[in-house]
Amino acid sequence: MLFQVRMDVNIPADMPSDVANDIKAREKAYSQDLQKSGKWRHIWRVVGEYANYSIFDVESNAELHEILTGLPLFPYMKISVTPLCRHPSSVRDSDA
Structure with a gap:
């Protein structure tokens, strides 16, 4: 599952x-x-902010939750999560 x-x-x-x-x-x-x-x-830095956009490839929502709450900076973060799936027009098989 991609997020x-x-x-x-x-x-x-x-x-x-x-x-x-x-x-x-x-x-x-x-x-x-x-x-x-x-x-x-x-992982990409957001220019001019102490923020990033990241892509995770995990087995479940629960695994992502465990990973994110395990971040040492977690208590100091605002986190938003968007589930992703492969786009049918993608030419890359590795997008799955």
């Missing part, structure tokens, strides 16, 4: 920088492991 996920991050301004840096380092490692596994297929 487009927008993540907007809002780290509190009063969070100590060492705490924020630790959370961001754990977030990077977690997301890169998911990318290497193929579950997190794409």
